[in-house]
Amino acid sequence: MAIIFGVLNLPPGGGDTQTSLSPTATTSPAGGSPETTETIQEEDTPTPAPVAGPKPGTCGRIEDETFVSVPCDVPHSAEIIPASVACSIEDFVRYAGGNSDLDVLHEDIQTGEVEGVCSARLAGTDLQQSFKDILRQDNGQRFRECVDGLAGEIVPCSEEHTGEVVFREDPxxxxxxxxxxxxxxxxxxxxxxxxxxxxxxxxxESPRRCVVEARGANSLTGSLRDLGSKAVPIGPSY
Structure with a gap:
């Protein structure tokens, strides 16, 4: 009668390892055909891949396509935002507390990938707070699109303006x-x-816009977004 021994190979000192069984041939003492035993072989535990790039809510600036992080209360012009696959301006509007179906943003606001994550960028100026929910605050006016009728220019609503863009057509x-x-x-x-x-x-001119403007030679001193029953922010002539 053939006797089969099981050989157990354990890693020294224990540890977190996974094991697998592989057959090993032995010979029957009676000279019969080879029998098989099973030995245990070590396999390394897989290590999760690290998450690339800074996390949403990180403020900073972009230098040569590298994101340089700074505290959000320090002047900065960019912030990492949660995003869909496209990393679109609609993602920024939602992060900033707006409505992507209604809010019209100045073209100084851009979105794009940096270090594998989505960033929102404010061209030409620095902010000293997070972009999070900023469209619900007075500082959010610099993100909205207004018109300087005297100069015939599109400007941020934080600058002197005579009208506000309430709709911009997609060409x-x-x-x-x-x-x-x-x-x-x-x-x-x-x-x-x-x-x-x-x-x-x-x-x-393309893209066509709907503009609500102050009558006469008056200016507007604030945004008309969600005006509701509040007074119209009419300013002096300029």
Whole structure:
């Protein structure tokens, strides 16, 4: 009768290892055909791959496509944001506390990948707070798109302006502007209810825009977003 011994090879000192069984041939004492025993071989435990890039909410600046982190209360022009696969401006709007279907942002705001993660970038200026929910705050006006009617320029709403862009058409998907409806959604109130102070106009150059502007030679001192029942921020002539 053949006797089969099981050989157990253990790693010295124990440790976190995984094991697998592999057959080893032995010879029967009676000269019969080889039998098999099983030995234990070590396999290394796989190490999880590290997560690349800074985490969402990290403030900083971008130098030669490298993200340099700084505290959010130090002047900075970029921030890592949570994003979809596309890393789009809509991702920034949601992170900033806005509505991607309604909010119109100045083109100084850009998004793009850096070090494998999505960043939002504010061109030409530095901020001393996080972008998180900033569209719900007064400092968020610098992100919105306004019009300086005297200079004929598009400007951030934090600068002197005569009107605010409440809708900007996507040239790839042209449609009826419907500026009255767009303005009412954007402002949370109808422009007709403020007809002594405000007027709606549209632009013809691409991309076409719906603009709510101050009547006469007046200026606006703040944003019209979610105006509701608040007073219109009419300023002096300039």
């Amino acid at each position: 790839a998907n042209p449609a009826d502007l419907q500026c009255d409806e767009r303005a009412a959604e954007y402002m949370g109130t109808s422009v007709q209810g403020h007809y002594l102070e405000l007027n709606i106009v549209s632009t013809e």
